[in-house]
Amino acid sequence: MKISKIVNVTMSSLPPFEDYINEIKPIWDNHYLTNQGPIHEKFRVKLKEYLKTDGITLFTNGHLALEAALSTLPQIDGEIITTPYTFASTTHAIVRSGYKPVFCDIRFDNYTIDASKIESLITEKTVAILPVHVYGNTCDVHSIEDIAKKYNLKVIYDAAHVFGVEIDGKPIIQFGDISMLSFHATKVFHSVEGGALAYNNALYEKELDLFKNFGISGAECVDKVGFNAKMSEFHAAMGVVNLKYVNDEIAKRKIVYEEYGQFLKNINGIKIPSVDINVKQNYAYYPVIITEEYPLTRDELFDKLKDNNVFARKYFYPIVNEFNCYKNIYDSNETPIAKYVSDRVITLPIYGDIDLEVVREVCKIIGN
Ligand SMILES: *Cc1c(COP(=O)(O)O)cnc(C)c1O
Numbered sequence: 001m002k003i004s005k006i007v008n009v010t011m012s013s014l015p016p017f018e019d020y021i022n023e024i025k026p027i028w029d030n031h032y033l034t035n036q037g038p039i040h041e042k043f044r045v046k047l048k049e050y051l052k053t054d055g056i057t058l059f060t061n062g063h064l065a066l067e068a069a070l071s072t073l074p075q076i077d078g079e080i081i082t083t084p085y086t087f088a089s090t091t092h093a094i095v096r097s098g099y100k101p102v103f104c105d106i107r108f109d110n111y112t113i114d115a116s117k118i119e120s121l122i123t124e125k126t127v128a129i130l131p132v133h134v135y136g137n138t139c140d141v142h143s144i145e146d147i148a149k150k151y152n153l154k155v156i157y158d159a160a161h162v163f164g165v166e167i168d169g170k171p172i173i174q175f176g177d178i179s180m181l182s183f184h185a186t187k188v189f190h191s192v193e194g195g196a197l198a199y200n201n202a203l204y205e206k207e208l209d210l211f212k213n214f215g216i217s218g219a220e221c222v223d224k225v226g227f228n229a230k231m232s233e234f235h236a237a238m239g240v241v242n243l244k245y246v247n248d249e250i251a252k253r254k255i256v257y258e259e260y261g262q263f264l265k266n267i268n269g270i271k272i273p274s275v276d277i278n279v280k281q282n283y284a285y286y287p288v289i290i291t292e293e294y295p296l297t298r299d300e301l302f303d304k305l306k307d308n309n310v311f312a313r314k315y316f317y318p319i320v321n322e323f324n325c326y327k328n329i330y331d332s333n334e335t336p337i338a339k340y341v342s343d344r345v346i347t348l349p350i351y352g353d354i355d356l357e358v359v360r361e362v363c364k365i366i367g368n
Contacts, residue, residue, distance in 0.1 A: 002307070002308045002309055003308055003309045003310060003358060003361050003362075004309070005309065006309050006311060007309060007310050007311065007349050007354070007358055007362070008311045008349060009311060009312055009313045009315075009347055009348070009349050009350075010186050010349065010350065010351045011351045011353065011354070012185040012186060012190065012351075013190070013242065013245070013249050013351070013352055013353070015238075015241040015242055015244070015245055019241045019244070020237065020238065020241050023039070023237040023240055023241050024039075024233070024234060024237045026038070026039075027039075027233055027234075027237075032233060033232060033233050033234070034230055034231075034232040034233060035213070035230060036209075036230070037233045037236075038233075039233045039236040039237050039240060040058060040231055040232075040233060040236045042236070042240055043058065043191070043231075043236040043237075043239045043240045043243075044056050044057075044058055046240060046243055047196065047239070047243070050164070050243060050246075051164075051171055051173060051198060052171050052174075053171065053173060053174060053198045053199075053200070054200065054202070055197075055198060055199040055200055055201065055202060055204060055205060056196055056197070056198055057196060057197045057199075057204070057205060057208040057209060057212070058194065058195075058196050058230075058231040058236065059194070059195040059196060059197070059212055059229045059230075059231060060193060060194065060195070060212075060228075060229045060230060060231055060235075061182065061183075061184065061193050061194060061195045061229075062089065062160050062180055062181060062182025062183070062184060062194075062195030063089045063092070063093060063182075063195070064195065064212070064227065064229035065180045065181070065182075065195035065196060065197050065229070066089065066090070066093040066156070066158065066180045066195075067093045067096060067097055067227075067229075068197060068208055068211050068212055068229060069156045069178045069180055069197050070093060070094065070097040070099070070128075070156065071097065071207075071211050072154075072177075072178065072204060072207060072208070073099075073127055073128055073154055074127070074154070075127050076098055077098050077099060077100075078099055078100070078125045078126065078127035078128075079099065079100045079101075079102045079123060079125045079126045079127065080094050080099045080100070080101055080102065080126070080127060080128045080129070080130050081102045081104050081118055081121050081122070081126060081128075081129045081130070082094060082101050082102070082103065082104065082113070082129070082130040082131070082132075083103065083104060083106055083112070083113045083131060083132050083134070083338070084103040084319040084320040084321040084330075084332065084335050084338050085106045085111055085132070085134060085316055085319055085320075085335075085338040085341065085342065086132045086134060086158065086316060086320060087160070087316065088320065088323070089158075089160075090130065090132055090158045090320070091320045091323075091326070094130060099127065099128075100125075101320075102121050102126070103320070103321055103330060103334065103335050103338075104117050104118055104121055104335070105117055105334075105335040105336065105337050105338055106134075106335070106337050106338045106341065107140075107337070108337050108340075108341070109274055110134075110135075110137035110138075110273075110274060110276075111134050111135065111137060111287070111341055112131060112132065112133065112134055112137055112138070112139040112140070113129075113131040113132070113139055113140075113144075114337070115139070115140040115143035115144050115147065116143070118144070118147050119147060122147075122151055122153075126151065126153060127153065127154065128153055128154040128155065128156055129144060129147070129148060129153055129154075129155050129156075130155075130156050130157075130158060131144060131155070131157055131158070132157070132158040132160075132161075133157060133158070133159050133161055133162040133165070133172060134161060134316075135161055135273070135284060135285040135287055135347075136161045136162050136165055136188075136281060136282045136283065136284035136285065137161075137273075137276075138162070138165065138167050138172050138276070138279055139157070141167065141172070141175040141176070144175075144176075145175065145176075148176075154177045155175075155176035155177055156176060156177060156178045156179075156180070157172075157173070157175065157176045157178070157179040157180065158180055159172065159173050159179035159180055159181050159198070160180060160181060160182035160184075160187065160195075161187070161188075161282075161284045161285070162181075162282065162284075163181060163183075163187065163188050163189040163246070163282055163284075164188070164189070164246065164250060164280075164282045165279065165280060165281060165282050166279070166280040167278060167279050167280075168278050169280075173198040174198075174200065177199065177201065178197050178198070178199045178204065179197070179198045179199070180195065180196075180197055181195055181196045181197075181198060182194075182195045183195055183196070183235075183239060187284070188246070188249060188250065188253070188282050188283070188284045189242060189243070189246045189249070190238070190239075190242060191231070191235045191236065191238045191239030191242065192234075192235055192238050193235060194231055194235050194236075194238075194239060210223060210224050210226060211224060211226040211227070211229075212226065212227070212228070212229040212230055213226060213228070213230055214226045214227065214228060248352070249352040250282050250283060250352075252352035252353070253282070253283035253284075253350060253351070253352055254281070254283050255356070256283070256286075256350050256351075256352075256354055256356065256359055257273075257281075257283040257286060257350065259356055259359045259360065259363075260272070260286050260348060260350075260359060260362075260363065261273075263359075263360065263363035263364075263367070264288065264363055264366065264367075267294075267366060267367050268293045268294065269290060269291045269292070269293035269294025269295070270288050270289075270290065270291075270294060270366065271288060271289035271291055272288055273286065273287060273288075283350065284350075285315070285347050285350060286347060286348040286349075286350045287315070287345050287346070287347045287348075288345070288346055288347075288348060288366075289341060289344045289345055290344045290345075290346065291344065298314070298343065298344045298345070298346060301346065301366065302314060302346055304365060305346075305362070305365060305366075308361075308365050310349065310362055310365065311349075312346045312347060312348050312349065313346070313347045314345060314346060314347075315345065315347040316342055316345070317342045317343065317345060318332075318342060319332055319335070319338050319339060319342040321334075321335060321338075322339075322342075348362060349362065
């Protein structure tokens with residue numbers, strides 16, 4: 001049966017209106033709108049507590065945070081081993097920073113980079129590994145750490161999807177040299193636009209603060225070719241307020257996630273996300289793979305959902321090595337699992353306030 005109201009793949013969470021107004025009120029007294037103001041500092045301190053990390057630098061968005069992370073690498077050129085199964089940002093950050101992406105295939109169980117295939121891609125030009133904790137699924141952080149140590153490579157994680165995720169009780173962002181978080185409006189936790197880098201090495205703090213503010217180190221001193229990626233007080237205020245509600249948001253998503261699993265696990269040809277018992281999840285996305293046993297192709301099911309007012313997403317399709325701007329340089333057949341998954345994936349609507357009745361309707365459309 002057609003769902004009466006349009007259902008999108010996500011809907012941004014919003015805190016109570018009064019909460020946000022109270023948070024921004026002091027701005028009308030101090031006229032501090034941006035450039036590391038008091039709310040920016042408050043947000044940073046609260047994030048450190050929540051994410052259990054000492055090093056946090058805030059940015060305008062996740063993408064510029066990732067470019068800033070790459071600016072800390074010891075060399076300004078060379079190769080970076082990464083995954084093609086990600087959002088455009090990951091690869092663009094590498095290319096725009098002057099490095100060459102080298103694509104490694106992914107695992108079929110959780111769609112993160114296949115660590116067993118990294119070593120064969122390492123050359124003398126390799127400077128870093130840039131894996132993605134895609135959909136909130138955790139990369140094989142221990143194997144990646146071993147490889148990085150053995151070859152003296154830096155590891156920068158695209159952690160845009162893993163806000164609050166822990167593995168064996170340890171925040172996933174504690175792995176690697178630097179992890180990039182995105183606080184875009186469509187993420188589990190957001191500050192409208194925003195992002196951060198998390199790191200354990202205190203030396204990064206000064207360097208990153210400099211880089212995100214044009215490299216300006218004093219009134220009459222510019223040390224670095226930086227850019228402008230500072231987070232404003234209004235964005236930081238949204239972050240501070242949303243942080244109070246993020247645990248509720250994750251708890252509500254868990255119920256939705258389990259509802260999907262309950263209904264979809266028995267449908268032939270639908271591969272649902274696997275659950276790792278040692279991972280504390282954030283339920284960021286609900287990707288399903290439409291295999292050959294399902295009566296419709298992925299695109300047919302996608303259109304059927306659309307005809308019923310369900311606007312799911314083919315996320316990630318196409319994969320990065322099939323983008324118009326990269327397809328002449330790369331061959332997606334070299335990452336066959338990523339290609340297979342990308343050609344068959346649909347991410348279903350999931351957000352804290354979605355009606356469970358709607359979730360069941362979506363499952364019914366898929367089931368018959
Ligand atoms: C959202 C996202 C980014 C970019 O973050 P912005 O804050 O939107 O700039 C990077 N990588 C992945 C995997 C993302 O999903």
